[in-house]
Amino acid sequence: MIRAPALRIPHPLALLAVAFAALSLGGCGVNNIPTYEQSAKAAWSEVLSQYKRRSDLIPNLVETVKGFADQERKVLTDVTEARAKAVSVQVPADILTNPDAMKKFQDAQNTLGGALRQLLAVVERYPDIKSGQNFLALQSQIEGTENRIAIARRDYIQAVRQYNTEITTFPGRLWKTVLYPSAQEMATFDIPAEEQKTPKVDFGTSK
Template identity: 75%
Template structure:
């Protein structure tokens, strides 16, 4: 057998061996850690997206209420300040592995949730606001956004739990030691099971 013929035979065998090895490694979980990490990061991006959506609604909501109930200045100021805290907070690059930074972010968003809740309680005393077309449109937007926030937070919590579990249990722990030593547990929301449920926002009650 000539050298050319041996080369012709060996090369396909080598390529086949590489493919089999790659498939074997993929099947044993070598890519699980980075895959779950990317899923968690994608879920976090959706959380930020929905919180921004809510923040963008606040100025119009405040202006609409102010047009009918300017005397409720303290409540309107609280909402505005709470929104400023959520928009001005600096998110460090390592927020997903920084529990303290995550808590600050969570506290700021909870502050806005509380302020919006107080604003809606005030609206109950003003039928003209509740029946206005602008408010009705904003009400629908806010309701939908609160639902999306709850879903996004739930999905993020689940993705982080899956990732954190993977890097501390077998065989993920071995892959972490061998290939992903930089992998750290991600911070999650400190949310009660009740809060994790999709909220029902209803401003239609008389």
């Protein structure tokens, strides 16, 4: 009597491989982690670019407002020193996964931003300075840069939130364990409530 061929039971690992391939092809987010990571890194590069742009504008601004009275020259010193400190802060390669380095960087930038706002407030007392052509040109550049900084920081925070959520929730957590074990949560920073609105630098020229 001829026996029917015995059915072969698939090996568990083979089943796992098939299931894994099916899930991958099914678009279940296997590529989300590297995609979100690159988006966050691109957003961070934009943050750095806008901070650098602001820093580059400050020497020209300080030169333009040198007509301050002696008792108010401290604001020039504060801005110059804050800029020097911000520029001197080293940005390590691992800053995006190093909360301490991120905080140090942001503290320096926040100090510079505060000193710059104080300087611009003092300019209000000097009509001749704030109506000069050089200052008016810087007015437009500074306002645009502050707007871009706010937008860049917002975009970075959102990108990091998306990435961190992906690697700590299912199924992203599974993909991290299996395919991206080196993925780490990225550091972000808090923006005070008053800074969450798009900043408007008022030089007393608006009606």
